[in-house]
Amino acid sequence: MQYSKMDLHAHYLSPGYKKFLKEKFNDMGDGVKTPAYSIETTLEIMNKTKIDYTGLSISSPHINTGEQISTIELAAEVNDYAAEQQQKYPNQIGFFASLPLPYIDASLRTIKHALNVQKAAGFTMPTNSRGIYLGDSRLDPIMALLNEHQAIVALHPNEPGTYDTHVAGQIPVPIIEFFFDTTRTVLNMLQNKVFLRYPNIRFIIPHAGAVLPIVASRVQLAQALNPKLTDEQVDILSVMRSQYFDVAGLVFPQQLPALLDLIDPKKLLYASDTPYTPTPHVIHLAEQLEQTGVLSDAEKHNMFTANAQKLLNRI
Numbered sequence: 001m002q003y004s005k006m007d008l009h010a011h012y013l014s015p016g017y018k019k020f021l022k023e024k025f026n027d028m029g030d031g032v033k034t035p036a037y038s039i040e041t042t043l044e045i046m047n048k049t050k051i052d053y054t055g056l057s058i059s060s061p062h063i064n065t066g067e068q069i070s071t072i073e074l075a076a077e078v079n080d081y082a083a084e085q086q087q088k089y090p091n092q093i094g095f096f097a098s099l100p101l102p103y104i105d106a107s108l109r110t111i112k113h114a115l116n117v118q119k120a121a122g123f124t125m126p127t128n129s130r131g132i133y134l135g136d137s138r139l140d141p142i143m144a145l146l147n148e149h150q151a152i153v154a155l156h157p158n159e160p161g162t163y164d165t166h167v168a169g170q171i172p173v174p175i176i177e178f179f180f181d182t183t184r185t186v187l188n189m190l191q192n193k194v195f196l197r198y199p200n201i202r203f204i205i206p207h208a209g210a211v212l213p214i215v216a217s218r219v220q221l222a223q224a225l226n227p228k229l230t231d232e233q234v235d236i237l238s239v240m241r242s243q244y245f246d247v248a249g250l251v252f253p254q255q256l257p258a259l260l261d262l263i264d265p266k267k268l269l270y271a272s273d274t275p276y277t278p279t280p281h282v283i284h285l286a287e288q289l290e291q292t293g294v295l296s297d298a299e300k301h302n303m304f305t306a307n308a309q310k311l312l313n314r315i
Helices: 015-025 039-049 068-088 104-116 137-148 173-191 212-219 236-242 255-260 279-291 297-312
Strands: 005-011 051-057 093-098 122-126 152-156 202-205 244-246
Touching (some): 005 297, 015 068, 039 051, 173 212, 279 297
Parallel strands (some): 122 152
């Protein structure tokens, strides 16, 4: 590997989260086999891929168990575990705290504790929590507090709140539905002016923007069909220019070039998506990014390290 890296989309599995996946999903959350994991898994991948710093977060399914008390307890457990790893490896490991969405008071307490006590790098939020999407006005108090603290919020796709499993068929949820749900929640946030009302939140949109690079030019056409939409409610291009995007997953040959036509390259972030992406694939995808001609050497350096350093204020 030529470039040192900072990874802002990598996952961990705490003991409580493993139990959740076992009991609720028979170790097949979102149709994906639960990978083996310990913190050594992360450290080994970092060594093989020349990653100096990893910001860990919980993946999907979201920690909402369907019941308030156990959701709050699971949020505390996953955050405590990650904070412990950060304390053990302060120069190598950081974490994005999970929130017990959609429970407002508990989420507000979690934000304060994560920032003031656990020193979280930021927060991770699912595209939806049991059908409540991130533009929902019920979540406004959470967004307001995150905005007050100028928080970093890494979005992560979740199984859609509603979709026809007969149409989806045998294709696992992460392959297609994750991309649609990321796109769906960003457009939901746009229509409800989340980006305008909470401008201090730095959102990280995963997987090279999912379907957004392909549909962005169509969004503004919505006013022709629905004149009630304001300019701000369809201005997805401003969102694309102002927010951050990670490169988790397979971004070549289509996604990354399309994304780069719409965003500021200084908002591009490296991401491994481990351990759900197996290590050989992580290495291969990193090599693709290192060798691509789509990015200049300076842009590669920024994507791999400098952009994340600036975002996390680690310069």
